[in-house]
Amino acid sequence: PHYAYRRPAPSSTRPSRLPTSPSSVRTVPRLTRTREMANDSGKRQTRSDRQADPPSPPAKRQRTSAFDVGTFSLIASDGTAFPVNAVVLAGNCKVFFDMLETGEGEEKSCTLTEPKEHVEEFLKAFTDENWLPQSWKMWLEMALMADKYDSPRHKVALRLRGWQFAEIDAYTGYAAGCFMRDAQLELYRLRHLQGLQHLLNKFKPNVCQHQASLSDSYDSDDEGWEASTAWRLGAFQASTSGVYLKPAEHLRQYIDFSIVKRCCRKELSSVIRKFESEYAREIAKISL
Secondary structure (H helix, E strand, O other): OOOOOOOOOOOOOOOOOOOOOHHHOOOOOOHHHHHHHHOOOOOOOOHHHHOOOOOOOOOOOOOOOHHHHOEEEEEOOOOOEEEEEHHHHHHHOHHHHHHHHHOOOOOOEEEOOOOHHHHHHHHHHHHOOOOOOOOHHHHHHHHHHHHHHOOHHHHHHHHHHHHHHHHHOHHHHHHHHHHHOOHHHHHHHHHHHHHHHHHHHHHHHHHHOOOHHHOOOOHHHHHHHHHHHHHHHHHHHHHHOOOOOOHHHHHHHHOOHHHHHHHOOOOHHHHHHHHHHHHHHHHHOOOO
């Protein structure tokens, strides 16, 4: 039979150029898998993350003060050390506040000129809210330290104690008025001086009248004049001085009794005792 040749019909799809055999297929690596393995820590780095961080400036050295020490030592004149909190010390004494604020942190102690008994009493005011010096001598020492180190806490307590002294003893009340410069105590002091001057004038004839009737010497007039001058000058200094002594001790300190004694009509010690007793009665009349 005769077979006629037929042209194959054209295909609507274009055959692939790639081979269809599995063995001849070329494997293409997957970039996604590679990135995931390279970034095991988590997020893929961005461009901003890959930029290097700018170097940080060197840290400035902070200036330390003695407040950071915690415990600060006050050393008495004999070498005894008293530890005290630096913040408490600076909060009560302005002098120590300035010293601790401006000083370096290496400063951990300060040497004082006061003995250990006075430093110990001074520090009691920081822990005892009812602190008051018990004796007049200690009151005076604490007043000096309170003024020296500028401690308002001590000044308030000392003023209160000064009023207590004034109610009990006229002499110490007078001294408290002189030292604390309190307005009311100062008025009390002025009244005290007026009474003192009045009694000094009252007793002047007893101690300064020369014994002309018992002596024919011309030197008796000179001795009387010298005694009167010594009494007046000494009495003035005793009534205006700032030392805190009893009037009798005032007189013994300022009056040259070697001169006055030669012209005293009576035994000098008895005159001084009488003067002191009358003075105490007069001062007791002064109201605070």
